[in-house]
Amino acid sequence: MHKDTSYEAVMSRRGEIMKKAVGIDYGSFELAGVAFDYEQMMRKTGYSLEQVQKIQRSTGVGNTPLLELKNLTALARKFSPKGKGARIFIKDEASNPSGSYKARRASTSVYHAKKNGYKGVIAATSGNYGAAVASQAAMHGLETIVIQECYDSRGVGQPEIIEKARKCEAYGAEVVQLTVGPELFYTFLTTLEDTGYFNASLYTPFGIAGVETLGYEIAMDFRELEGKDPDAVICTNAGGGNLTGTARGLIKAGAENTRIIGASVDLSGLHMASDTEFNRKSFTTGHTGFGMPYATWPDRTDVPRSAARPLRYMDEYYLVSQGEVFFMTEALAQIEGLERGPAGNTSLAVAFSLAQEMDEDQTIVVQETEYTGAGKHLQPQLSFARENGIEIFRGNPQEEIPGKNIILPSHPELIKVRPVDLKKMKTSYVKNTVKKNAIEQFSQDEMVFLQEEVKLDKVKLEAILKDLSIKY
Amino acid sequence: METIKKGSWVRIYDVVLKSTERSPNLPEDTKKVPLEMWNKGFLQKDAEIGDRVTVKTLTNRLVEGKLLEENPTYTHSFGKFVPEILPIGRQLKDILRGGEEDA
Ligand SMILES: Cc1ncc(COP(=O)(O)O)c(C=O)c1O
Numbered sequence: 085m086h087k088d089t090s091y092e093a094v095m096s097r098r099g100e101i102m103k104k105a106v107g108i109d110y111g112s113f114e115l116a117g118v119a120f121d122y123e124q125m126m127r128k129t130g131y132s133l134e135q136v137q138k139i140q141r142s143t144g145v146g147n148t149p150l151l152e153l154k155n156l157t158a159l160a161r162k163f164s165p166k167g168k169g170a171r172i173f174i175k176d177e178a179s180n181p182s183g184s185y186k187a188r189r190a191s192t193s194v195y196h197a198k199k200n201g202y203k204g205v206i207a208a209t210s211g212n213y214g215a216a217v218a219s220q221a222a223m224h225g226l227e228t229i230v231i232q233e234c235y236d237s238r239g240v241g242q243p244e245i246i247e248k249a250r251k252c253e254a255y256g257a258e259v260v261q262l263t264v265g266p267e268l269f270y271t272f273l274t275t276l277e278d279t280g281y282f283n284a285s286l287y288t289p290f291g292i293a294g295v296e297t298l299g300y301e302i303a304m305d306f307r308e309l310e311g312k313d314p315d316a317v318i319c320t321n322a323g324g325g326n327l328t329g330t331a332r333g334l335i336k337a338g339a340e341n342t343r344i345i346g347a348s349v350d351l352s353g354l355h356m357a358s359d360t361e362f363n364r365k366s367f368t369t370g371h372t373g374f375g376m377p378y379a380t381w382p383d384r385t386d387v388p389r390s391a392a393r394p395l396r397y398m399d400e401y402y403l404v405s406q407g408e409v410f411f412m413t414e415a416l417a418q419i420e421g422l423e424r425g426p427a428g429n430t431s432l433a434v435a436f437s438l439a440q441e442m443d444e445d446q447t448i449v450v451q452e453t454e455y456t457g458a459g460k461h462l463q464p465q466l467s468f469a470r471e472n473g474i475e476i477f478r479g480n481p482q483e484e485i486p487g488k489n490i491i492l493p494s495h496p497e498l499i500k501v502r503p504v505d506l507k508k509m510k511t512s513y514v515k516n517t518v519k520k521n522a523i524e525q526f527s528q529d530e531m532v533f534l535q536e537e538v539k540l541d542k543v544k545l546e547a548i549l550k551d552l553s554i555k556y
Numbered sequence: 557m558e559t560i561k562k563g564s565w566v567r568i569y570d571v572v573l574k575s576t577e578r579s580p581n582l583p584e585d586t587k588k589v590p591l592e593m594w595n596k597g598f599l600q601k602d603a604e605i606g607d608r609v610t611v612k613t614l615t616n617r618l619v620e621g622k623l624l625e626e627n628p629t630y631t632h633s634f635g636k637f638v639p640e641i642l643p644i645g646r647q648l649k650d651i652l653r654g655g656e657e658d659a
Contacts, residue, residue, distance in 0.1 A: 227615040
């Protein structure tokens with residue numbers, strides 16, 4: 085009776101296990117070739133904005149405060165050319181039940197699991213999402229299992245991840261902790277099979293629909309406050325769901341002219357699956373180790389088609405260093421009186437730098453904050469880095485080398501974001517599509533799909549294909 | 557050795573995949589080490605540290621592993637003081653007040 089639980093056997097049952105655990109027939113959205121009907125998938129299997137608002141209202145999720153950061157704006161203006169220095173606002177998502185915007189993302193998944201008779205939910209995450217799922221499941225009376233990548237082979241864990249395990253357990257969840265490696269997916273599959281629980285995946289339409297309310301609220305709050313739409317909304321970007329959901333919400337609110345900006349911590353050079361490099365980074369999300377691969381190949385997740393597709397929405401993308409984000413985290417506490425977690429402040433660091441280039445009558449919304457506490461705070465994260473041989477000093481953050489040092493800016497004027505070449509990322513998306521599907525030529529329908537996937541008009545997409553010598 | 561009583565809240569450890577059983581697409585350093593797992597639960601029989609045991613987890617699953625400790629404690633904290641952080645707030649306030657900082 086016992087099923088074969090060898091690595092190969094479990095991986096080969098992957099499709100079947102996932103189908104049972106998310107209940108979505110992804111095949112029905114596939115179109116010819118590489119294309120699929122993204123909007124149809126979001127409509128048919130997600131929830132409408134009104135439904136999500138209702139679900140979230142009943143569990144205390146959302147309707148978080150939108151605050152103006154007057155002192156940070158004043159600070160940015162000290163270093164801005166005359167007439168520059170946009171006003172900075174922040175959506176205080178830390179006031180969600182589990183302390184981050186991830187409560188929105190979990191709310192719809194857990195609601196859906198409950199409605200469909202699942203006894204429990206499982207999430208594979210080392211981040212805020214575990215606590216979000218556990219908190220929502222506690223409200224609905226469901227069991228939760230969270231599977232974390234937590235330790236290196238010495239058994240040393242990132243303090244931030246250990247804190248998140250504690251928070252999951254505080255909501256009654258079982259937490260399975262693993263060492264570094266993508267085979268977390270194997271444990272995830274065996275646990276799903278073993279329990280029959282719902283896969284509260286980060287990447288289903290349920291999760292992304294849950295984030296749409298964040299973008300929608302930003303537009304509505306902002307109009308009430310300022311009588312117009314914000315000029316830019318900045319999203320900390322890793323797997324891309326935060327940006328995708330927020331952008332979709334803004335569009336649903338009709339804020340068509342708001343620039344959607346992605347922000348990530350630059351961890352280039354560090355390999356995400358490396359045992360020895362695992363504890364040489366001080367950010368566990370919002371960094372390029374997720375941001376780049378997930379944007380340029382979204383369908384690498386646990387589900388066949390990811391609902392998080394950031395290149396569809398991103399207008400600009402900027403990188404900041406670990407030291408710059410830690411500095412801004414301290415600044416937010418010291419001059420704005422808001423002590424919040426570092427990872428969520430990635431977009432804040434970008435806002436501080438970009439504000440100096442934008443006109444002073446323009447506005448920027450930083451779309452989130454996250455909770456802070458033991459382990460998940462710049463003090464323990466920097467202390468841990470130092471124990472792991474990372475040099476920490478004040479200086480020029482542009483000289484930071486991930487895995488070697490963390491440079492806290494010696495002066496706020498030195499905080500300068502670095503733009504990512506989006507055309508390069510879009511090219512890389514196209515290249516991945518060609519490689520994964522062994523494409524020789526794209527059809528007209530596939531071209532329409534690709535244009536939407538990378539947010540380019542026909543002429544620009546054709547230029548990329550010509551550069552790559554791909555027929556269409 | 558001290559016996560840990562059935563029903564105690566304990567932490568266990570297990571090897572999920574030996575290094576030879578791991579996925580082929582791994583960096584060299586990760587390839588050399590096993591995939592390891594930690595979990596917590598209620599001990600199903602009296603046992604000693606290091607014994608192979610079964611626990612019932614918070615979701616009532618039975619999970620096997622090596623017994624590590626009783627009443628596992630959270631030890632994460634705010635870490636050792638990092639003095640480089642301290643001057644930042646004072647510097648920013650100085651700049652806002654219009655003076656030049658000397659931090
Ligand atoms: C606080 C916070 N901000 C941003 C992100 C990034 O979200 P995404 O992975 O959807 O890009 C995460 C997710 O890990 C998060 O926890």
